[in-house]
Amino acid sequence: MESAIGRVSSSPFLPPRSWTYHVFLSFRGQDTRKGFTDHLYASLQRKGITNFRDDMNLERGEVISHELLRAIEESMFAVVVLSPNYASSPWCLDELQKIVECKNNLGLQIVPVFYGVDPCDVRHQKGTFEDAFRKQEERFGGDSEKVKRWRDALIQVAIYSGWDSKNQHEATLVESIAQHVHTRLIPKLPxxxxxxxxxxxxxxxxxxxxxxxxxxxxxxxxxxxxxxxxxxxxxxxxxxxxxxxxxxxxxxxxxxxxxxxxxxxxxxxxxxxxxxxxxxxxxxxxxxxxxxxxxxxxxxxxxxxxxxxxxxxxxxxxxxxxxxxxxxxxxxxxxxxxxxxxxxxxxxxVECLDKREALRFFCSKAFKRDVPEEGYLEMSHEVVKYTGGLPLALKVLGSYLYGRNVSAWHSAVKKLRSVPDAKILETLRISYDSLDSMQMEIFLDIACFFKGKPKDKVLDLFEKRGYNPQIEIDVLIERSLVTVKQDIDVFKKKFDVLEMHDLLQEMGRNFVIQESPNYPSKRSRLWSPEDLDLMLTQNKGTETIQSIVLPPIGNGTYYVQRWRDKAFPNMSQLKFLNFDFLRAHIHINIPSTLKVLHWELCPLETLPLVDQRYELVEIKISWSNIVQLWHGFKVRLFFLYKFSGALSNSVTLAFKNLASLTYF
The missing domain is CATH 3.40.50.300 (P-loop containing nucleotide triphosphate hydrolases)
Structure with a gap:
């Protein structure tokens, strides 16, 4: 048990110092090396505490006194096992004197253990300690100051709070001392x-x-x-x-x-x-x-x-x-x-850092300070915006940019827009790799097409394409790949929107790009007007394309005449086609696999729906110039969504003859 004497505390005015060892063990080898001290050493080691003891740490041939003195100076704590024969060893007394000096000058913490001795005998140097010092004085009679320093050191250590082995089970005592050192050590560790x-x-x-x-x-x-x-x-x-x-x-x-x-x-x-x-x-x-x-x-x-x-x-x-x-x-x-x-x-x-927190964290890595250096403010804000407040990305990019000049920063920031950082992607893709194949497909679709879209409408699209989306999107949400946020429409009605972190979206799109880095026509999904233009220019086969979605331009503008008189090659696996706001007269060979067709403001008067085996389940062609959809062939299942614009009587009559027609 710990004695009633108060705990020792180091001076708060001592400067911090470097250390090599958590604990220096001072003991009389013949008394405790193979017993108590050995058990104490092992218990401290199990708690992750680094110990120094002379029979374990010193290399053969080194001057032991020099190594011991340095080890004491480089330790945070000294556990002094005061056994009956401790004072009979000049070596132990030299250690003890150095320990007291380091306590006074360096803030070394001392933990005395009174093992088989009475604390009063140690403090007043009675019993075996009296005998030991009599012999030391006889041995070093010509150097009375040396013996006096030893006595003073022993007195100082004996008045500190310590542990008494009297009436204690050794295993309990060892564990108590080790836990006490561990508890006092933790707050001092960096x-x-x-x-x-x-x-x-x-x-x-x-x-x-x-x-x-x-x-x-x-x-x-x-x-x-x-x-x-x-x-x-x-x-x-x-x-x-x-x-x-x-x-x-x-x-x-x-x-x-x-x-x-x-x-x-x-x-x-x-x-x-x-x-x-x-x-x-x-x-x-x-x-x-x-x-x-x-x-x-x-x-x-x-x-x-x-x-x-x-x-x-x-x-x-x-x-x-x-x-x-x-x-x-x-x-x-x-x-x-x-x-x-x-x-x-x-x-x-845990949510990402806000802009202020993210900028400070980034600057701590990029500049080793809280604010950007002169000339780097705008680029720092750009990097912070790119990361979306994700601490990992801020750390990786800040460390990468540290110490680089302005031109290197410009190059790196430009590169980020097209090439995601590999270290960041490696961490993010762990969640993606845990998904099953359908969950991966839905994640990629959201990343490529549906981020920021109303959840109900996206679920409806997935259902019409043959997926079971509700449970799969729930999994994506639970695995922190997709989030749901509320928005308000023009009628002040709340609705849920699918969102994901910008870096997750970038990761998903990058996976698709890596399917065929140089040939967009060999990718499963296309969303970039530039990639679509490249596909048409190259006139390559598109048998792997499953979905094409042009992103909205906004501000009432359109994709005007960009691909006029261009012909789409055969897209035999295409399931989802969205050409909203495309005002170009292009020739499309629509495959029978197509399930969903969106083309608002379509400039064509007719679509080549000529195959009786069409799997179409939704057509959305609001505000288009369409006057005829097909040539007398019945579509197996047909949904008309927000159909408007001029229709001839024949087209209207044809819709009325569809038994499965549903209006939305």
Whole structure:
């Protein structure tokens, strides 16, 4: 047990210093090396504390006294094991004198352990210590000052707060000392978290959500897209509160570890933190049983970082019954559905930084300061806008641009508009790679065509193209790939709009471009007027194209005569064609596979719908010049959406004869 003497605190006026070791162990080898000190060393090591002890750290042939002195100077703490024969060793007394000097001059923290001795005997140098100093005075009689310095050092150490082995079980004593050092050490360690900037408020929000201090067991989910700062938030909270728990463990990169080594490896890592041998784990069931039995009566803090499968949660943190009162489990993930499945009620969605926060964070990487340097303001704003406030992108691009001149910045910013950064895409695509084939198709369609479009209308289009979109879009939302926001129409009626982060949209479009970088006609989707123009100019085969959508120009303007008298090659797999606002007389061979045709303001008077096998389910040709759609052939299923404009009597009569016609 810790003695009643007050805890030692270093002077707040001492300057910070560099260190190599967390703890310097000072002990009399013949008394404790193979017993108490060895166990204490191992316990500190298990807690991630770097120790120095002379029989483990010194290289053969080096002058031991010089190495010891330097090791003491480069340590944050000194644990002094005062055993019965400690003072009989001049070497130990030299160590002790140096430890006291470093305490006074460098702020070294001293933790005395009275092992098999009475603290009063040490302080007043009685018993074995009296005998030891009598012999030292006989040995160094000509250097009384040396012995006096040793006595003074021993007195100073003996009055500090310490640990007494009397009436203590050694295993309990060792663990108590190691935990005490760990608790005092954590606040002194430099944080691995850099300046949080906009993250500070998010850290505070999650900490509040966790309700630290209450006796219940609480799971907290931190959810968001890749690169948004989930791990940074979890790490900052972990470092701030871990000393309040009996056992703490940060299991990082769970997805990656599972892919390479499986969940059993993660159970073994967690087991090491609760002092369970790796060999104890032979299968997942044993791992679950041992983890639960080891932690059910302990107050623990566990972070499960980057979870991507519910089985990971089931095998590492099954439910609240696994942990003792006051325990907290933090889970970071890109998939909200995992948290719902595991019944994690307290969840926090991490959003991107706002413009002010993003600019400060970017500048900290690009200029090592909070504001842009002169001449870089406009380009800095452009990069920040490109990133959309995503911390990962801000960090990557800021670090890349650091130290470069203005011309290099101009070149880099120009490149960003056409070539996405590989490091950023690598992180973002992890969520995409977890999708099934239909989810991937819908994600790419939204990225290429439907970002910012009303959700209901997009769902309707997907249904008419043969998809089951509701559940698939829900998955995209849960995996932080798509968001839903509310908008208001001209009649002040609210409606949902599909959105996604600009970098996710860029990633999706880049995937499509990479299907055929040089030949747009060999891509599955076309949305760029330039790519469409290139396809027509090259007159290449388009058997791979599934969808063509021209983006709206806005401001009442049209695509005028751009492709006049151009003929589209055979598009045998085309399913969705949107030529809204295209005012060019072009020749289209519409394939029978086409399901949806949109062409507002179409300048043609007729469309070549001549095949009886058409799969069309929607035609939208508002405000067009169409007077005839087909030549007497019945379409299997036909929806007319906002049909307007001049129609001949024959066309009107033909529509009336369609048994499946529905008006919208």
């Amino acid at each position: 944080s691995c978290i850099e300046n949080l900037f906009g993250m500070a408020s998010r850290v505070e929000d999650v900490t509040t959500l966790m309700c630290i201090g209450l006796s219940d067991v609480r799971f907290t989910g931190i959810w968001g897209m890749g690169g948004v700062g989930k791990t940074t938030i979890a790490r900052a909270i972990y470092e701030a509160i871990e000393d309040q728990f009996q056992i703490s463990c940060f299991l990082a990169n769970i997805r990656e570890t599972c892919e390479t080594n499986g969940i059993l490896q993660l159970q073994k890592i967690l087991g090491e933190h609760i002092h369970v041998s790796r060999c104890t784990f032979s299968n997942l069931y044993d791992g679950m049983r041992i983890i639960r039995n080891s932690l059910c009566n302990k107050k623990v803090l566990i972070v499960l970082d980057d979870v991507n499968d519910v089985s990971q949660l089931e095998n590492l943190a099954g439910n609240q019954d696994w942990f003792g009162p006051g325990s907290r489990v933090m889970i970071t993930t890109r998939d909200m559905h995992l948290l719902k499945t595991h019944e994690v009620c307290d969840t926090y969605e």
